[in-house]
Amino acid sequence: MNTDIRRRAFLTGATLAGVGALAACTSNEEPPPAAATAPQGAQDAPGKRVTVGFAGPQADHGWLNAITVNARAEAQRHSDVELVVAEGSNDAATQSAQIDALINRKVDVLVVLPADGKQLTPAGRKAMDAGIPVINLDRIFDSPQAYRTWVGGDNYRMGVNAGNYIGQQLKGQGTVLELAGIDTLELTAQRTQGFDDALANYPGIRKVGRAAAEFTVPTGQARMAELLQAHPQFNAIWNHDDDQGVGALQAVRQAGRSDFLMVGGAGSKAAMEAIKSDNSVLKATVLYPPTMAASAVRLARLLGQAKGVSDLAEQEIPASVTTFSAVVTKENVDKYLPVSFE
CATH class of the missing domain: 3.40.50.2300 (Response regulator)
Structure with a gap:
């Protein structure tokens, strides 16, 4: 780009x-x-x-x-x-x-x-x-x-890649939370299913809480505040959407918490810059590229x-094209910043 x-x-x-x-x-x-x-x-x-x-x-x-x-x-x-x-x-x-x-x-x-x-x-x-x-x-x-x-995008793979990243970072042991998006959308169910399936590969990790926001800053902040209050101790959280993640991070700062890692979703510019700065709980985001x-x-x-x-060898346009949900971390963020969004 x-x-x-x-x-x-x-x-x-x-x-x-x-x-x-x-x-x-x-x-x-x-x-x-x-x-x-x-x-x-x-x-x-x-x-x-x-x-x-x-x-x-x-x-x-x-x-x-x-x-x-x-x-x-x-x-x-x-x-x-x-x-x-x-x-x-x-x-x-x-x-x-x-x-x-x-x-x-x-x-x-x-x-x-x-x-x-x-x-x-x-x-x-x-x-x-x-x-x-x-x-x-x-x-x-x-x-x-x-x-x-x-x-x-590959919503199921998005969940899988988030779950595997968290599993690897926790070395297979710990408790996790999930901050989902809009629960009436099929894509949210697919992301959750992928996340759960990936966590099944790590018997020492348990998902102990889940809340659904609405892809907005206010709902992300409200649901994250509720999760933090209900779970005084946990090791990691996957947030499905970087837009609502802005609010989620506000709730984390207000609670004075820094004892867990957070993985975002979609690939916003704000999330990637936070990952690059490495000054918050947000350590990675899983792409869902616009x-x-x-x-x-x-x-x-x-x-x-x-x-x-x-x-392609075929003379016709394919019937489907699925993007890949790459995991963006501090190590590779410069590669993906050009495709981030405001």
Whole structure:
């Protein structure tokens, strides 16, 4: 990722009745920072112009904002891509209406990060039935008939890697806590399952407490304070999300605690800088990179141009792409700082 790209505004507004603002961006201007700007490949030569519709939840925390930043910046890299961005919404009915508007606009490809995969499955099916390929980003639809390709993180492996790191740091002995994300999301269940399965490899380690926050600073602080009060002694905690981790660390400081280690999740810039400084209980974070949005736009462009991925033998775009949940520590943080998010 090129981190010295200068920031500039590049959105032009458009309005669709009843569904809020849509913004179109083309690539004749420089992309903002925090974008996935991998080296150009054989398929980057300009081709048929592709209009990509993008619909996602409201950017109510840093990771979701970084998703939209990465999508827009990737579109800016390509002179043959127009990205039409629907206003983010956490309401399934509103997001469904936005997808309807993008279908009616006859975009070539649709990239959707659904607020709720189950509730938005019919909207994905509708687009596919209309002949518009759907790239399902992150939160997965209930049916593969609702999307052409899924691009997302490995939530289960995220939990596994966090659990194994903690197990190794504790040398197989001790007690741990878990500060999860939103419990109604399937991804939270997958992260917890991976964490529990990894801890099963360390019979001397017991998970003695768990609480669920909501990916926000206030809920992270509140739930962490409750865990600290309920557990005056423990050795490690895994926090699923670095945004809520800001609040969790505030609670730790307020409690004057430094007798355990903490592992974060997602890979925010604040978390990586804390890991690099090594001045808090936060010693590692497990990546869930928002650069997946750039990959989704890149694949949408190739789908719209009937191209494959140049480094693969197959002529078609893969049906799924799963990012890897690397563990970021003080030893390797400089490698991953360029892909962190605000």
